[in-house]
Amino acid sequence: MKCPICSKGTMEKRKDVMEQDGIEFEAFQCNECGEEIVTMNQLKVLAGKYRKLRKAKEVVFAKWGNSLAVRIPSEIAEAYHISEGKHGILTKEKEGIRIIPS
Ligand SMILES: [Zn+2]
Structure with missing residues (x-):
């Protein structure tokens, strides 16, 4: 060109x-x-x-025993039907962490 x-x-x-x-x-x-x-x-x-x-939303990592916890904003939890006690899968991706609710 x-x-x-x-x-x-x-x-x-x-x-x-x-x-x-x-x-x-x-x-x-x-x-x-x-x-x-x-x-x-x-x-x-x-x-x-x-x-x-x-x-995109900014998240803060918090300490939870020897692990870390991430607070999931309520509107995202609702959109993906996530609630306390539900299970999901966490995978390591090239750019970050992916959480797939099951
Ligand atoms: Zn030119």
Whole structure:
């Protein structure tokens, strides 16, 4: 893809990070003038990451004997029909811990 601004350079795919929240995104940058362009598709991916971040909740780990406990917010507990005494499965994932109520 040729640069639409200077028409001399070539647009190269590169990864960048939003400074304010550390979200990684993909864009095209001209190797001549440095102009940066984000395609509709790249924008959709970025918007999706922001939606996910807005829905995310911060949790605090508490000590429970030799283990740690995580408080699950009530709206999440209700949405997944989790209540005291119910069982679930905890799995180790690349980016974190996943809890699947059974
Ligand atoms: Zn250019």
